[in-house]
Amino acid sequence: MELSQRIARSRPLATTAMHGRVDAMKARGEDVIDFSIAISHFPAPDSVLQATRDALSQPALPYTTVGGDAGIRARLAAKVVRENGIAATADEVIVTNGAKQALYQALYVMADPGDAVIIFKPHWPAYVATCKLLGLVPVLVDLPATITADFLASLPPARILIINNPHNPTGGVLSGDEIERIAAWLKRTGTRAIVDESYEKLIFEGAHISLAARPDWRDIGIVTLYSASQSYAMMGWRAGFAVAPAHVVTAMETLQGPITAAAPMLIQLALAAAFESGEPAAMLADYRQRRDLVLDLVHGLPWLTMHCPASGPYLWGDISALTMDSNQFAEQLLSEHSVALMPGEALGAPGFIRIGYISDDIATLRRGVQAIIRFGNARYRSR
Numbered sequence: 087m088e089l090s091q092r093i094a095r096s097r098p099l100a101t102t103a104m105h106g107r108v109d110a111m112k113a114r115g116e117d118v119i120d121f122s123i124a125i126s127h128f129p130a131p132d133s134v135l136q137a138t139r140d141a142l143s144q145p146a147l148p149y150t151t152v153g154g155d156a157g158i159r160a161r162l163a164a165k166v167v168r169e170n171g172i173a174a175t176a177d178e179v180i181v182t183n184g185a186k187q188a189l190y191q192a193l194y195v196m197a198d199p200g201d202a203v204i205i206f207k208p209h210w211p212a213y214v215a216t217c218k219l220l221g222l223v224p225v226l227v228d229l230p231a232t233i234t235a236d237f238l239a240s241l242p243p244a245r246i247l248i249i250n251n252p253h254n255p256t257g258g259v260l261s262g263d264e265i266e267r268i269a270a271w272l273k274r275t276g277t278r279a280i281v282d283e284s285y286e287k288l289i290f291e292g293a294h295i296s297l298a299a300r301p302d303w304r305d306i307g308i309v310t311l312y313s314a315s316q317s318y319a320m321m322g323w324r325a326g327f328a329v330a331p332a333h334v335v336t337a338m339e340t341l342q343g344p345i346t347a348a349a350p351m352l353i354q355l356a357l358a359a360a361f362e363s364g365e366p367a368a369m370l371a372d373y374r375q376r377r378d379l380v381l382d383l384v385h386g387l388p389w390l391t392m393h394c395p396a397s398g399p400y401l402w403g404d405i406s407a408l409t410m411d412s413n414q415f416a417e418q419l420l421s422e423h424s425v426a427l428m429p430g431e432a433l434g435a436p437g438f439i440r441i442g443y444i445s446d447d448i449a450t451l452r453r454g455v456q457a458i459i460r461f462g463n464a465r466y467r468s469r
């Protein structure tokens with residue numbers, strides 16, 4: 087059967103495709119170390135597991151309103167008031183199957199085909215892929231070290247600016263000044279914003295400031311995305327939510343209704359419990375130790391420059407001193423050493439590699455990084 091032209095033009099997400107490839111290799115019995123995406127080795131918080139068990143002992147789990155059960159939405163609104171300083175009410179919250187679904191729905195209701203969406207690169211691949219699925223035009227702009235007023239003034243006109251704070255893959259966290267400048271620019275230009283705060287709990291250094299923590303967030307048109315995947319090690323639970331002005335939430339429900347209806351009630355309960363469980367301190371300490379271990383191992387390599395990330399489960403390395411591009415690097419590393427990572431090409435930055443370092447035990451992490459070092463050293467010598 088012939089497929090629609092729409093989907094025939096599309097490709098699977100580079101990140102999920104690489105992960106799927108690794109899964110298939112593992113299913114064939116191959117010993118692969120997977121740094122391609124970040125799947126935490128931590129369990130979900132105890133309170134989430136308990137809330138789930140309690141829910142399963144109820145006689146039934148009903149359908150809920152598309153945007154989520156009213157009580158759950160009120161608890162999530164309380165979370166963003168308490169933790170993010172966003173003055174939102176329950177009808178300004180929509181529960182989704184992960185931030186990915188919220189992103190798709192937000193873009194769908196905020197822009198029309200042909201509209202421009204500014205995305206800073208390097209970028210999470212789903213931003214570009216989702217724009218393309220919706221016929222929006224992703225406009226990729228290099229993310230500067232600091233977001234200045236001059237930089238913002240140089241941006242082309244667009245319907246939407248996507249901000250990822252904390253940032254995948256660099257680990258950057260926006261300062262209060264940067265947030266202020268972005269807000270002023272949005273207001274002046276009438277651009278709306280989607281702010282993805284999926285990594286808000288994974289900050290090692292610096293404070294997280296939400297762009298929507300201001301009384302005029304509705305007028306500016308800010309939609310903020312949250313996810314339990316990374317913040318609470320709940321990748322497979324597919325649990326997230328968005329905070330948006332009420333009419334935007336209603337529009338997102340109109341889209342969500344015929345597709346998935348509400349997120350599963352069980353997941354809604356788990357999501358609310360997760361975001362009430364506070365800071366994942368033990369997880370963060372473990373990630374920090376791993377981050378520092380990898381930085382120690384790669385320190386001083388002439389072909390790899392890796393800055394210490396202020397947040398997140400990734401290390402982002404510059405390999406432009408090698409004569410190979412990062413796609414070749416990733417392919418050859420996988421076939422010769424059975425270690426998978428994400429080539430920067432997939433994130434809009436050829437010449438870089440991304441290592442997700444939170445999945446396996448420390449010994450495996452060390453073994454994988456040592457294989458990367460051996461591989462890179464050999465390629466560097468034969469330049």
Ligand code: PMP
Nearest residue numbers: 184185186210254284313315326
């Ligand atoms: N946003 C970004 C930037 C991410 O990297 C991720 C995890 N890969 C997510 C959101 C999480 O999405 P989801 O809630 O759909 O798992």
